[in-house]
Amino acid sequence: MGFYQKLYANLPVALQHVATSVYGYSWKKRRFGGIFSEELKEFKQRENFSATEWQNYLTAQLRVMLLHAFDHVPYYRETFTQAGLNRSTLEKFERTDLSKLPYLSKQALRLEGEDKFRSDKREVKGDFFASSGSTGTPTQILFSYPMHQRWSAAFEARIRNWAGVTKEVPRGMIGGRRVVPDGKAKPPFYRFNYFEQQTYFSAYHISADTVADYVSGMKRNGVEYMTGYAMSNYFLARVIKEAGLKAHKPRAVITASEK
Numbered sequence: 001m002g003f004y005q006k007l008y009a010n011l012p013v014a015l016q017h018v019a020t021s022v023y024g025y026s027w028k029k030r031r032f033g034g035i036f037s038e039e040l041k042e043f044k045q046r047e048n049f050s051a052t053e054w055q056n057y058l059t060a061q062l063r064v065m066l067l068h069a070f071d072h073v074p075y076y077r078e079t080f081t082q083a084g085l086n087r088s089t090l091e092k093f094e095r096t097d098l099s100k101l102p103y104l105s106k107q108a109l110r111l112e113g114e115d116k117f118r119s120d121k122r123e124v125k126g127d128f129f130a131s132s133g134s135t136g137t138p139t140q141i142l143f144s145y146p147m148h149q150r151w152s153a154a155f156e157a158r159i160r161n162w163a164g165v166t167k168e169v170p171r172g173m174i175g176g177r178r179v180v181p182d183g184k185a186k187p188p189f190y191r192f193n194y195f196e197q198q199t200y201f202s203a204y205h206i207s208a209d210t211v212a213d214y215v216s217g218m219k220r221n222g223v224e225y226m227t228g229y230a231m232s233n234y235f236l237a238r239v240i241k242e243a244g245l246k247a248h249k250p251r252a253v254i255t256a257s258e259k
Helices: 003-009 013-032 036-046 051-072 074-082 087-091 095-100 106-112 145-163 211-220 230-243
Strands: 126-130 140-144 171-174 190-193 198-201 225-229 252-256
Touching: 013 145, 013 190, 036 145, 051 074, 051 087, 051 095, 140 145, 145 252, 171 230, 190 211, 198 211, 211 230, 225 230, 230 252
Parallel strands: 171 198, 171 225, 225 252
Antiparallel strands: 126 140, 190 198
């Protein structure tokens, strides 16, 4: 456990809510600042593309990505060259040529992801984030700020909006962060992120003895949709049903990390 996790674990509950909100504020700025609004607008505009427009767009974007990889990423320059691909072939690359690209193994990404996979022409700012490890050993992925904003715009347009909600709608989250410190058996079993209207429920305390507090947290904070681990959301719903509790019906449940 790092310094900040230890500090957080020793704070009283009220200050843990504050700490969660402060972290949420910085996270909100990172994801929804910068190019987010413009990217969101473009994602929404592309939803009206014709089949031909989609084909042209995808081909153009594929070529841009492959050329960047060849010109600026040591790993891909090496593997593309070994596969007989050069700049000239990549400039004319078609989606039907995808089988010509060498496979990327997870082992290669894990071993060299922070070195030979790094572009020498990167977007400003960025941090490595570990994958969940749900399919094995986690890998480290570099997210620049613009990439995070682009990804967030895609998620907003193609996942939240299609589910009938937006990033402004109060949500509940069940994820891997230990927002309720280990060994704590007293409610509340959630912490509140004021700046995103996010109620972060503990994935490690769901049981018949605690479920009433989860339902209470949903009602208290006006949770309108749920996100997070599929199994945790399913388990919570099952325990609510088994306990015979009356819980409001969420507008959507958007799951991640697991099948």
